[in-house]
Amino acid sequence: MxxxxxxxxxxxxxxxxxxxxxxxxxxxxxxxxxxxxxxxxxxxxxxxxxxxxxxxxxxxxxxxxxxxxxxxxxxxxxxxxxxxxxxxxxxxxxxxxxxxxxxxxxxxxxxxxxxxxxxxxxxxxxxxxxxxxxxxxxxxxxxxxxxxxxxxxxxxxxxxxxxxPEAMSDEAAVMVEPAACALRGALKAQAGREGVVVVIGAGTLGLCAVAALHRWVAPARLLVGAKHPQQHRLAGELGATDVVAPSSLPRAVRRATGSSAFGQSGDDSSPPARAGGSSPMMQLTGGADAVVDCVGSATSLAQALAIVRPGGRIVMVGMPGPLAVDLTPLWQREVELVGAYAYGFEPGPGRRTFDLAFELVADAGLDRLVSATYxxxxxxxxxxxxxxxxxxxxxxxxxxxxxxxxxxxx
Amino acid sequence: MSRLPSLPSLPGARFRVPRPGFPWSAPLVPRGYERPPAAPHTGADYDTAWARRPLARHVRLLVLEGPIRLGVRALTAPERTGLDRLDGLEGAAIFAANHHSHLDTPLLLTSLPEPWRHRVLVAAAADYFFTNRLTSAASALAIGAIPIERTRIERRSADRAAGLIDDGWSLLIFPEGGRSADGWGRGHRGGAAYLALRTAVPVVPIHVEGTGAIFGKGDKRPTPGTSRVTFGAPLHPRDGESATRFAGRIETAVAALADEATTDWWSARQRAARGTSPSLSGPEGSSWRRTWALGERRRPRRSGSSRSRSSGAHSPAWPRI
Amino acid sequence: MSPRPGFVLEVDRSTPPTLFMHGNGYRLEHLPVGSRIVYPPEPLPVVRDIDGAIRDALLHPVDSDPLPALLFPGMRLTIAFDDISLPLPPMRRPDVRQRVIEAVLDLAAEAGVDDVHLIAALALHRRMTEAELRHAVGDRVYDAFAPRGLLYNFDAEDPDALASLGETSQGEEVEISKRAAESDLLVYVNINLVAMDGGHKSTATGLASYRSLRHHHNVRTMQHSRSFMDQHRSELHSSNWRMGEVIRNAGVKIFQIETTLNNDTFPKPFDFLQKREWEWSLRDRSSYLASTKALARTPDRVRRSIFQSVLAPHNMTGVNAGDVEAVHELTTAKVMEQQLVHVEGQADILTLGLPHICPYNVHSVMNPILVMCTGLGYFFNLYRRRPLVREGGVLIVSHPTPWAFHPVHHPSYIDFFEEVLTETTDPLEIEKTYEQSFAEDEWYRHLYRTSYAYHGVHPFYMWYWGAHALQHLGGVIIVGGDAKAVRRLGFKPATTMGDALEMASDVVGRDPSLTHFHCPPLMLAEVT
Missing domain, CATH: 3.90.180.10 (Medium-chain alcohol dehydrogenases, catalytic domain)
Incomplete structure (x- = not known):
């Protein structure tokens, strides 16, 4: 064989x-x-x-x-x-x-x-x-x-x-497992309808998480940091309210949450002559209620720590591996960092993750995420x-x- | 050639040492000829024309921009303000400054902006700088000094200075007529005003501060410190103004600049407008009181070094001056 | 030789290529035969005795008592002056504001006035740094007033420092600096670089808060200002004049001092940038060749700092003081004398070479939004009667349009670019959906008040500034710009002028007429 x-x-x-x-x-x-x-x-x-x-x-x-x-x-x-x-x-x-x-x-x-x-x-x-x-x-x-x-x-x-189910295509069915992982992470964000939730990364997990958040949480602002144009489009289709480049995520979160940022107040009479966009690690005073990190890199986790509000929650959906990250903000801002590995039973809806995933895949049309087969x-x-x-x-x-x-x- | 010793009468030809004859040596003065007294060539009559020829001017430029500028910077660390007031000034001008130290002249020469810096002459005391040929030549060459009689108004030196100004030379003059002995200024003499009236050029008042403490009158060696040169707005002689009145105006202007240098421009203007600018010559009375009062005039820290937030309500308390 | 007036040149086969400013650089472009080039008048002569002229204006004002008669001991005197946005490029020291302010203060000192405040009338612009304030008012004034907190930047977000003076007949709220409103005399020291500046706009805009400004800094006003450089056909000015009336009726006494500058824009050896190309000497041509070659090898950041360090040799051509309206009439006449050029007929295509600077990027970065504002806001509107380009015509702008922002000066611009322009470029939609949230963003407010940031709402005003042009034009093409940034602005990127002309022919046909507006130096086209 x-x-x-x-x-x-x-x-x-x-x-x-x-x-x-x-x-x-x-x-x-x-x-x-x-x-x-x-x-x-x-x-x-x-x-x-x-x-x-x-x-x-x-x-x-x-x-x-x-x-x-x-x-x-x-x-x-x-x-x-x-x-x-x-x-x-x-x-x-x-x-x-x-x-x-x-x-x-x-x-x-x-x-x-x-x-x-x-x-x-x-x-x-x-x-x-x-x-x-x-x-x-x-x-x-x-x-x-x-x-x-x-x-x-x-x-x-x-x-x-x-x-x-008979009506479900193979393409849709193969998305059930990743959708289940993402949806478990999305539900672990424990955000409310008034909240601001950020999804970092718009690959399979990120997009599934967006769809899940849109379906079960529907937060007031659902921001997605996406690198590529295709991801921008899909994230928007699946229910993100704002899709921005990862580097602009801190600025977008700051705008969405009405918070401030550190490091740019003006006690200096000669402002730096440097030019360019925002720093990807702009440090916010407030931030998002929950951040779902679907990348799992040191950069994404550091960014998540910079944009989550004090007392907020970061869910790691992407597989991290060994990372070097400054956890001072985790400590100082009393942030919860939780993992979401796979699936099981969702106490919120009171159902098995996989059952919910079948619904999500069918309703959100996640079969469109299968781009190529070999x-x-x-x-x-x-x-x-x-x-x-x-x-x-x-x-x-x-x-x-x-x-x-x-x-x-x- | 004024110091030729009068030759003794020759006793006899027999003892003649072989020496070259007349064209090779100075001529003998025929007996019976009364030699007129030689014209004095030092003091107020020292002829400085050679020091204004191109070669000397280039030497002066090198000396001024090289060793003098370096020396001035090392010794006096000057801060120069008010140069913008000279914007629009054209042609020759008379720069009138207060005087504490020998350092004032090099400090001011390096402080003057172009185009005046290399076309300025310094009015120097004939009885101090022009006592012998060596100091005369050195003064004329290094700083472009011209001899001025400070004890009396002397027609010829005034004529010469006026002629030079008419030729387009500017003049740096210390109207106090000498360095301050105790840190306080002295009353102005009329020379600068007289020349300005006569040649119809503006007078730029200048206030120099700090050089007295660095190398004042009587100091044996300089102590490096900081100095400040404040240029004032050019004063133009008014129609029918007397030299005395104009000299008074110049003195007031320098006093206002001194006030500005020690406090700030607006307070100085306010006091100047009220006629209450602190006098440059200090209080009357015993010398200890004059010295005591001098201490109170010490310049406070430059305001620019402490910034404040814009809003008046949040501004830090300003130290009382 | 008296300065030659501006004129319109028709390009023929012997015409040398035309200079286009191109951000921190410049290029020569071949324009099609038959194109017309509008050249500005040459610089007017400068007043010989500037300080004398200022003093004379203060002692013999227009429609007002002489300044000394308005000053008395114990009074509250406020001197407001134009901010870093004027003049462009910044002028050499001494700045004309310094000269005027010193003259005013001299008279105030003579009159025994003690209570004096100096305010940089910057409305929602960024605060000026110490160095910039020193440049504008001079070290003497700065050292005398700033340490005591008597010289400061206006703060349009300080509720305790604002006074509401009522409403105009059209319901526009008038809210200006409390100190200015409560002074016995407000002296406004203005630099009138273009016809838009000055008049009641000085106080009603420069010292006003967002609550007041939003009544004329909006899309409707800008679309009804044809153009805002022509105060008689400008809704922007009508509104400011109405506010000026409210200010006057509220008992605020204003002594307006307006100065005009000539258009001597570029110092040697870059003065060839303001010469007519066929008059370039050997030295000019060598300077052009050497500098373009050198600039091409220079990193952007260095180029920017080179260009930002340019101080213009322009200087005062006139000064008028007294009653706001009477003074402004004289000032406007003087500006026209320097800047007005008669142009016959509109063209299908208007080409512009945008320089390195606009009012909002002094010592800063010309970001894409400012490119839009400079091209479609300022340059497009430098006309009287009719725009230089016909309705539905095409505007071709030459500028590198880098995707770059100054993080300290323009924080809200970055978000405007990322959050707003990705959704829409329609000014009305932008105004309706986004303006309020930016204007009330606490962080922008904080940065505006304590750092050196433009107010959160400022990028919106930049966009509204181009609203009239957006409505009027059939298309905008940016030559040599960062393609992504240009598209984000809603415009079309082109690599070369030739490509741009080809692209324009889709809109205006195969054989369009073309006018090139050879600006800077600044001018104002009277299009008949």
Whole structure:
């Protein structure tokens, strides 16, 4: 069976890391990822079924893995070799189309009784992701046993499967998983209707977060920092009230919140002769009620800290990795910094995240975010495209496995 | 050639030492000829025309812009204000300044703006600067000094100065007639006013401050410090004005400039308008009281160095002057 | 030789290329044969004895008692003066304001006046720095008054320093500096660089608050000012005159002193910039070649500081003092004498070369919004009777239009550019939707009052200034500008003058008539 596989090879990780410094996504050619011929995974126990992927998205965390940049934190919670791909819409042997909820919680690991989080359905907080009947692996796509989406077949536990409604296209269905991540982050912002919410980044997660905030929170001002023209347009369509370049975000937030900024008062009789736009790190006195950081870089987090109001909340939706950020504002302004990793149960609406995500994808028409699909053998091009999606006018890149020749033989 | 010793009468030809004859040596004066007294060539009669020829002027330019300017900057760190008042002034002018120190002349010469700086002569006391040929030549060359008789109005030196002004030379003059002995000024003499009336050129009053403390009269060596030169608006002689009256106006103007330099322009103008500008010559009385009063006139810190916010309500308390 | 009047040249095959100012630089452009070039008159001679003329004007004012008769001990005297926006480029020291203010203060000292305030009448402009104030009023006046807090920038956002004087017949509120309103005499020291300046606009605008200014600094007024350089056909001036009446009726006594300057704009060796091209000497041509080559190799920032350090050799051609209206009539006549050029007929295309400076970027950056204001606001409106370009015609502007803002001087401009112009460029829409939120933004208010920032609403006024032109023109093309910035302004970018003319032909046809307005030096076209 054809599959893209990540091997545990330190030299390859190192080479990928070096290559990705030249251009993001370059790690695909030289790194730990290889197109391999492997045996299809066998169901590890009762309640497991074979899923043949139809579309499998490329996520930012996948890119980090391919480029050798994933955090060492993941070391104990993955098992090599694994097939990446956790944004999966596939079909069961009975022809039913399903979306995979990739977290490998207690239920999939045959741990009974489940941990308290899993008991509440909050899978993303499961405490047993390295134990039970499976190899370690926080999600399908990081576990050596289950296989992953970037192949022709994987195995999934019944508890992981969500049936796709007949009317929903594969393109829409593949957006359910990222939409669920983003929507969890959006709901964690805990903003009110009168509030000002900022979304930093307008990639897949950012745009989904915008759609989610628009649908469930509808804050008075929803500002988005977006780099590329396509992102500007989509963010506006999905409900942002203001879309600005990331560098102008502090100014826009200042305007929207009516706050002031430090550092430009005039005790100096000879004003600086320097010219240019605003500094991207203009420090505000007030700021937004909540900032949803869908980038996860040191720059974005520093900017989030500069534009959130004292006592406000920053939700990290983008995967951060090791960052060097001055946390003084976090301390001095008593800002809450919370993470939003995956999905589970949303206490607000009182429903499972994935159920909400299905609604969001359908109602907001998020299928439009799937910009391009590639066959498996063009994975180098696919990953390069995904790594530069914004600049190339794209949002979500996915592997299309529906037309793989081998598919029907498995 | 005034110092030729009168030759003793030759006793006899036998003892003649071989020496070159007349064209090679000075002629002997025939006996019986009464030599007229030699015209004095120093003092007020020193002829400075050579110091106004191109070569000397270029030497002076080099000296002034080189060592003198550097020396003045090192010693007196001058602050020059009021130069804008000379805007629009054309042609020759008489610059009249108060006088504390020998440094005043080089300070002022380096302070004068173009085009006057290199076309100005300094009226120097004939009895001080022109006592012998060496000092005369040095004064004439280095600062363009011309000898002026300060003890009396002397027709010839006045004529000569007037002629030079008519030729387009400007004149720097210290109407007090000498350096201040105790820090206070003295009354003005009429020379500057007389020359201005006679040649119909304007008088620019100048106030110099600080040089007295750096190298005052009687000081053995200079102590570096700061000085301030304030130029006043040119005063034009009025029709039918007497030299005395005009001299009074010049003195008042310099006094107002002194007031301006120690306080500020507006207060100085107000006092000048009321006729209450502090006198340059200080209070009458014993010398300790004069010295005491001098201390109160010390210039406060420059206002420019402490800025204030624009609004009157928030302005910091201004130190009482 | 008496100065030659301005004139209109028709370009033929022997005409040398034409000089276009181009921001911090200049270019030579070939204009099509048959184009017309409007040249300004040569500089008028300067008054010989400036201080004497000022004193004479104060002692023999127009329609007013001599100044000494208006001064008395114990009175409150306020002297207001024009701010950094005048004159352009800044003049060499001593500034004419310094001369006038010193003359006034001399008389005040003689009259025994003690209570004197000096106010920089900057309305919603940025505060002047110490160096700028020193340049305008001179060190003597600055040192005497500023440390005591008696010389200061007007603050239109200080509620305690404003006085409401009532409303005009048309319901326009008049709110000006309290100190000025409560003084026994307000002396206004003006520099009348263009025909728009001076008159009642001095006090009613220069010392007024936003509450008062919004009644004439708005789109409707600007669209009905044809042009605002012609005070008889300017709604801007009608409104200011109405306010002037309210101020007078409220008992504020104004002694107006207006000065006019000649248009001697560029110092040597850049004086060729104001010469007619065919009269350039060998030295001029070498200066042009050397300076353009050198500037092309100079970083923008250095170029900017070179150009911003230019001090113009212009000086006073006249001074009048006394009653506001009577004085302003004489002043306007003098301005016309210097600036008026007769032009016959309108053209399909008007070309302009914008210089490095406009009233709002002295010691600062000419940002895209100011480019719009200078081209479509100021230069377009330098006409009487009819615009130089026909209705529906095209304006071609030469300026690099860099995407650059001075962060201290123009904070609200940056937000205006990012927040407003990305949505709309329609002045009416902008006024309706955004003006209030910018005008009342606390941060802008804070920066205006304590830093050196233009008021939050100021970029709106810049945009309104071009409202008449936007309404009148069929298209605007900017040659040599930053394409993104130009598009953001709603205009079309062109790389060369040739391209621009091609693009213009889409609007005005294949064989358009073209007029080039060879400004600066400043002039005013009387179009018949």
């Amino acid at each position: 054809k599959a893209l596989q990540v091997e545990r090879s330190l030299p390859r990780f190192a080479v990928a890391r070096a290559a990705s410094a030249v251009a993001p996504g370059r790690g695909a050619r030289v790194g730990p990822l290889r197109l391999a011929e492997i045996d299809p995974p066998a169901p590890p126990g009762p309640g497991w079924q074979r899923v043949r992927p139809r579309l499998a998205g490329i996520c930012g965390s996948d890119l980090a893995t391919v480029d050798g940049k994933a955090s060492p934190w993941f070391e104990p919670v993955v098992s090599f070799p694994f097939v990446p791909g956790h944004e999966v819409v596939g079909e069961l042997d009975d022809g039913r189309r399903v979306v995979l909820e990739p977290v490998l919680g207690c239920a999939t690991r045959a741990i009974d009784p489940p941990c308290p989080a899993c008991a509440q359905g909050d899978l993303s907080r499961c405490r047993n992701i390295a134990f039970g009947c499976l190899e370690p692996g926080l999600q399908t796509g990081y576990c050596s046993v289950t296989g992953g989406g970037w192949s022709l077949a994987l195995v999934a536990h019944d508890s992981q499967l969500h049936t796709v 066959p498996l053998h063009r994975h180098v091009a696919a990953l390069a495209h995904a790594a530069e999606a914004g600049g190339r006018g794209a949002v979500k890149i996915a592997f299309d496995l529906r037309r793989e020749r081998e598919r029907d033989r498995i």
